[in-house]
Amino acid sequence: MKLAIVGLQWGDEGKGKVIDYLAHDFDVDARFQGGTNAGHTVHYKNQKLVFHLIPSGLLNENCIGVVGAGCVFDPAVFFNELATLSKYTPNVAERIKISRFCHLIMPYHILIDKIREETKQGLGTTKKGIGPAYEDKYARVGIRLGDLFTPERFKEKLRANLSRKNLMLMEIYHAEPLSDSEIYEKYLAYAERLRSLVVDDSQVLGDAVRNNKNILYEGAQGTMLDIDFGTYPFVTSSHTLSGSASIGLGVAPLHVDSVLGITKAYTTRVGFGPFPTESKTGLGEQLRSDGQEYGSTTGRPRRCGPFDASVVKYSARLNGVTEICLTKFDVLKNLEKIKIAVGYTNANDFDPFIADRLEPVYEEIRGFKTDISKLRTFEELPSEAKEYISLVEHYTGLTVKYISVGPERDAMIVR
Template sequence: MSSQVVVGTQWGDEGKGKIVDVLAEKADMIVRFQGGDNAGHTVIVNGKKYVLHLLPSGVLHEDALCIIGPGVVCNPFVLLEEMDTLEKGGLKCDHIVISDRAQILMPYHRYQDKLEEESSNNKIGTTQKGIGPCYSDKYARRGIRYHELLDFDHFKARVKEVLDYKNKLFAGVYGAEPMDYDTIISDFEKIYDRIVPMIKETTHMVNEALDQNKNVLFEGAQAMMLDINYGTYPFVTSSSPTSAGVATGAGVAVNRLQTIIGVVKAYSTRVGEGPFVTELLNETGEHLREIGGEYGATTGRPRRCGWLDLLVVKHAAMLNGLTDLVITKIDCLTGIEPLKVCVGYDVDGKVYDYIPSDQAIVGKAKPVYKEFAGWTEDISKMTTYDELPENCKEYVRFIEEFTGVRVSMISVGPDRVNNIYIHEID
């Protein structure tokens, strides 16, 4: 058995898509275990850019079975659009399976998300893709799962039941127009024959693959600091994008997870609202945004940029049980002098060496920095660790020392081949 989990250690956008694509070359099965199409994973192959939202980033490897797991909230219309785009580019999509336990993200979830965000005085900064309302319905036990689509008469009855409730909410709370039941059903009738063959009971499929010593790669969306329990709550997503989320989101026992890879961007970014201790509202922050292309793959929104926050990465290492780190976009730091990393939060004279749960405390924190000398050499074409400038190596070594996790791979460019391997990832 070989199982690998890829998780983000910051606020997302660390480059997980590229790392999954690289690891997927040896995978027999790739499982997306949480999130929805609010995620945007960018993969660049031979200069060609693919932006994926629902499909696992390993989908470009056509020999591996790609599963959208039980923990995903899956908008079938977005899924089919992504598949159509790939197929127009000459790729096959007959290796994609949807778990029958996954939640169907419905049109009324997107409508509700938009209404809630627009009416709120304390905005979260959601993508308005319907993710939060869909997860809310799941835990309120009014969500509709994919197996319910197999009996279309049953599905229509369930939609009628839930939509009646939603329309009362839309009119009574938001003063908004109701959604039309017939339109929703008609739209699902149009895609029914394409979606139904993809629906399978996947939990036993994943466990049987592990029993047969196949290579299974688990892929999440978002990242540690957007975790519903341990992130910067309430400025978080609605699921658990951690290694623990694999157990519930894919249906495997935690002791079956062997290698847990944390992806670390060499600096910090985040999208949306909430405290950001190392944020740079200056020319350096602007430089990082431009050199790193820090604009949302899903929304196009400019990302907030700052120095690397190692308290955040250490937090992720502890909660995910990381075995390996992959550092991405370190090439974007070339030419910056000096470099800084955050090693503590100073709140009214008290220095925290961990992440406080109260965002009011985090919002008052001043970063405690350690400075490093930068480098000017172009590292984007380097292929071995020995070639890297000594100052770059020192930066990497400090990340290892502070987090207690080895750095096994360094990404020095956007393409799947722009990697330096230090240790083999088992």
């Protein structure tokens, strides 16, 4: 089985929990885009672990993790994350492979990102340097992980980049310039620590395919944050769709057998940008409180609102999704009434060009008003909960294959 996992909303759908649950049956978990802006949360042995760069299935010791060429890589964050993860699975470093084609997040990327976000033109990014790193990649001036192992080439590229970036920092942003020698030494030291982990990811994945290994392709962020098909310009800087798995890992599209979409039982968004079903009053506040809706990477409070079937249907079409995992279903337990957006008064379908003007039409049912976190079969669910799932399936045209009823790995109902 070669399975891609993608988010169908604005990120934070619970992909980390689902990947951790599924990875027991897989040999490889490969991240194909994004960087430290990801925050995939896994609950393990009563601890909450957040995966930013390392693939989230690696608590399963049968699984190796690949950080693919489509990712942007921050060595400092990686080593901090590795140190934390090693407390729970000591030999995890032996199971991590990092693409030599990854573009590096450099100190000037992070600084520029932070400065930009403090202006009126800020987009609500995580300030992790993701956008500026991808900018350099597509401007063909970026520095890749493989460059570190040819020091003279690295030095030349770093000096060329810093001459441009320092000019920008001083003349446009009125900030202090950065030292090339300090960055050079720091990143050469990273290179020595990373040397044994760096691979040609297309070769690793190609070997896994030929050996009939089971592969998870792990996406980050969500479809509505895709650089092309999301709610532009309030999006991330990479392609978050399932099609990006092929490009971001160097595997042929025919080696993706199927795609599982992940969506919350309601909707959330972090940062700026349109959100048709956002509730700024009681419902939104209750969902945020009951669901602990605060960003895993930034800690920012998430905006919350009812499930939007049209958004999920749009995202499923872009990704080739027919089955979904509905996460955080247990969070709805305190609601007297549960609403679902089934369409819009002013549009037939979700349209990102008018997302800020869409007016949702809601259908409302009775809440199930009971704790479902200990249930493990569909038959045990209250009738109102089953009715809600039927509504989701009816208005999205998708099959709800998995239902997550709590943060723990085993808190999952499989139909």
